[in-house]
Amino acid sequence: MVPRYARPEMSAIWEPESKYRIWFEIEAHATEKLGELGVVPKSAAKALWDWWATDPKIDVEAIDAIEAVTKHDVIAFLTWVAENVGDEARFMHQGMTSSDVLDTTLAVQLVRATDLLLEDMDALLEAIERRAKEHKYTPTIGRSHGIHAEPVTFGLKLAQAYAEFDRCKSRLLAAREEIATCAISGAVGTFANIDPSVEEYVAEKLGLKPEPVSTQVIPRDRHAMYFATLAVIAGSIERVAVEVRHLQRTEVLEAEEFFSKGQKGSSAMPHKRNPILTENLTGQARMIRAYALPALENVALWHERDISHSSVERFIGPDATITLDFALARLTGVIDKLLVYPERMQANMDRMGGLIHSQRVLLALTQNGVSREDAYRLVQRNAMKVWESDGRLMLLDLLKQDDEVTAALTEEQLEERFDLEYHFRQVDTIFDRVFG
Numbered sequence: 001m002v003p004r005y006a007r008p009e010m011s012a013i014w015e016p017e018s019k020y021r022i023w024f025e026i027e028a029h030a031t032e033k034l035g036e037l038g039v040v041p042k043s044a045a046k047a048l049w050d051w052w053a054t055d056p057k058i059d060v061e062a063i064d065a066i067e068a069v070t071k072h073d074v075i076a077f078l079t080w081v082a083e084n085v086g087d088e089a090r091f092m093h094q095g096m097t098s099s100d101v102l103d104t105t106l107a108v109q110l111v112r113a114t115d116l117l118l119e120d121m122d123a124l125l126e127a128i129e130r131r132a133k134e135h136k137y138t139p140t141i142g143r144s145h146g147i148h149a150e151p152v153t154f155g156l157k158l159a160q161a162y163a164e165f166d167r168c169k170s171r172l173l174a175a176r177e178e179i180a181t182c183a184i185s186g187a188v189g190t191f192a193n194i195d196p197s198v199e200e201y202v203a204e205k206l207g208l209k210p211e212p213v214s215t216q217v218i219p220r221d222r223h224a225m226y227f228a229t230l231a232v233i234a235g236s237i238e239r240v241a242v243e244v245r246h247l248q249r250t251e252v253l254e255a256e257e258f259f260s261k262g263q264k265g266s267s268a269m270p271h272k273r274n275p276i277l278t279e280n281l282t283g284q285a286r287m288i289r290a291y292a293l294p295a296l297e298n299v300a301l302w303h304e305r306d307i308s309h310s311s312v313e314r315f316i317g318p319d320a321t322i323t324l325d326f327a328l329a330r331l332t333g334v335i336d337k338l339l340v341y342p343e344r345m346q347a348n349m350d351r352m353g354g355l356i357h358s359q360r361v362l363l364a365l366t367q368n369g370v371s372r373e374d375a376y377r378l379v380q381r382n383a384m385k386v387w388e389s390d391g392r393l394m395l396l397d398l399l400k401q402d403d404e405v406t407a408a409l410t411e412e413q414l415e416e417r418f419d420l421e422y423h424f425r426q427v428d429t430i431f432d433r434v435f436g
Contacts, residue, residue: 001014001318001319001322001323005284005322005323005326005327006322006323006326007322007325007326007329009116010113010116010321010322010325010326011318011322013109013112013113013116013321014109014317014318014321014322016058016060016063017058017060018109019105019109020058020060020063020077021058022104022105022108022109023074023077023101023105024048024052024081025205025206026100026101026104026105026184026202026206027048027078027081027092027093027096027101028045028048028049028052028092029201029202029205029206030092030093030094030096030184030194030198030201030202031044031045031048031091031092031094032045032049032201033195033197033198033201033202034091034094034095034194034198037195037197037198039094039095039195040091040094041088041091043088044088044089044090044091044092046088047085047086047088047089048081048085048088048089048092051084051085056084059080062080063076063077063080064076066079066080072098073098074093074098074101074102078092078093094193094194095186095192095193095194095198096184096186096194097186097187097216099183099214099216099217099218099305100183100184100185100186102310103183103214103217103218104182104183104184104202104206104208104218106223106313106317107179107180107181107182107206107208107218108206108207108208109317110176110179110180110226110317110321111176111179111180111207111208113321113325114172114175114176114179114321115176116321116325117172117321117324117325117328118169118172118173118176120324120325120328120329120332121165121168121169121172121328122169123328123329123332124165124328124331124332124335125162125165125166125169127332127335127336128158128161128162128165128335129162129435131158131335131336131338131340132155132156132158132159132161132162132431132434132435133155133431133435134155135153135154135155135158135340135342136153136155136427136431137153137155137424137427138153138154138155138340138342138345139151139152139153139154139342139345139346139349139420139424140152140153140154140157140254140342140345140348140349141345141348141349141356146246148348148349148352148355148356149356150356150357150359150423151349151356151420151423151424152423153424153427154254154255154340154342154345155427155431156427156430157243158335159430159431159434159435161236161239161240162434162435163434164236164239165233165236166434168232168233168236171229171232171233172229172233174229175225175226175229175230178222178225178226179222179223179225179226180207180208180209181203181208181209181210181211181218181222182199182202182203182206182208182209182210182211183199183210183211183214183216183217183218184198184199184202184203185199185211185214185216186216187216188215188216188304188305189213189214189215189216189217189304196210199211215303215304215305216304216305217301217304217305217309219299220295220298220299220301220309221299223295223298223309223313224292224295224296224298224299226295227291227292227295227296227316227320228292228295228296230288230291230292230320230321230324231288231289231291231292233288233324233328234284234285234286234288234289234324234327235285235289237281237284237285237327237328237331238281238282238285238286240278240331240335241278241279241281241282241285241331241334242278242282244256244257244275244278244334244338245275245278245279245282248273248275248278252344252348253341253344254340254341254344254345254348255338255339255340255341256273256275256338256339256341257273257275257276257277257278257334257337257338257339258334258337258338258339259273259339277330277333277334278334280330281327281330281331281334284323284324284326284327284330285327287319287323288320288323288324288327291315291316291319291320294312294315294316295312295316297312298312298313349420350391351391352386352387352391353386353389353391353392353393353394353395354386354394354395354396354418355383355386355387355391355395357395357396357417357418358379358380358383358395360417360418360422361379361395361399361405361409361414361417362375362376362379364409364413364414364417365378365379365405365408365409368408368409368413369408370408374404378402378404378405379399379405382395382398382399382402382405383395385398386398396414396415396418399414400414
């Protein structure tokens with residue numbers, strides 16, 4: 001985790017103290033249920049909760065010191081608790097194994113992290129919707145292969161982003177559901193030394209579901225799906241970031257990141273206003289996607305358990321969620337303050353001499369009896385003259401001078417095909433589909 005790209009609330013979920021607090025709750029809830037079953041004295045859970053009610057400081061350094069000797073983090077934690085609680089603490093961890101604590105804790109952390117990511121997603125969706133409606137009818141050029149295609153509106157560009165992130169939110173909700181399972185099943189997952197009702201009790205207390213079959217570990221296909229979902233969201237973030245970066249290029253400059261008072265773009269060139277936020281988002285997206293591969297490789301563990309996944313998840317759990325949290329918030333800020341230049345959009349559309357209307361002329365010719373092949377040839381030969389003139393010639397003028405074209409279409413009919421508003425007739429329909 002890089003502090004530069006971390007926000008406090010998400011980072012706190014992964015702090016050692018937070019982790020140890022979840023460990024304690026798992027152990028105390030399990031002990032409480034075991035007391036109800038008569039496996040351990042009820043006084044054991046009471047002693048644990050009474051100590052917890054004093055809001056003890058989790059002494060991370062003391063636990064680390066014990067682990068330096070035991071070489072086992074869960075045993076180190078249990079030893080530290082016992083030193084503070086006293087004799088009743090010996091009833092903790094009855095019939096449990098370390099993975100019961102570790103895997104269930106990871107589930108709790110990922111659920112809490114996801115809840116923050118969902119809040120981020122809602123903020124992003126709100127910003128995109130607001131700006132989309134602001135620019136619902138702001139004309140701009142649509143591009144395919146980076147080349148002028150036909151007119152769209154800037155609002156439609158943003159509506160597409162809204163629909164994409166709305167899908168991302170649905171995927172994230174599904175990923176939360178997938179990851180929110182609890183395993184308290186003991187060695188190799190057979191419940192030989194602990195009753196399944198303990199797992200059900202702990203799961204309920206922590207807002208999780210019992211894992212149907214845990215082989216001492218929660219199956220890692222769940223985690224693979226989770227981190228793959230984060231990777232897809234990162235891809236969507238980068239798609240919008242790349243669009244902004246392209247629109248900010250000097251030759252285009254239809255939109256750009258907000259440039260604050262006192263901001264500097266270059267140490268050498270005072271004129272520079274660079275798309276640093278969206279470039280940064282592209283880099284963060286690469287990292288988040290990179291975490292999906294080791295999560296997929298964690299699925300194939302040896303037999304009922306090994307710990308090859310453990311070190312991986314100590315990296316990717318915090319890093320992926322913290323980075324995505326930061327990226328979603330940063331993208332929200334970019335969208336919220338994005339500078340949009342409608343006049344430049346119009347100028348860019350106009351600079352190619354009306355080529356953006358070529359399809360309408362093609363269709364009109366075919367509808368007036370010209371074969372599609374001939375219609376394409378007639379429009380293209382005039383369009384290429386405009387292209388090669390870099391927009392100094394006008395397509396409409398050339399078409400009016402082309403005898404083969406005017407044999408099929410009147411000047412009035414040609415002029416009608418150069419109406420910009422024609423392209424926006426279905427904007428309301430699309431917005432209704434996206435925003436309801």
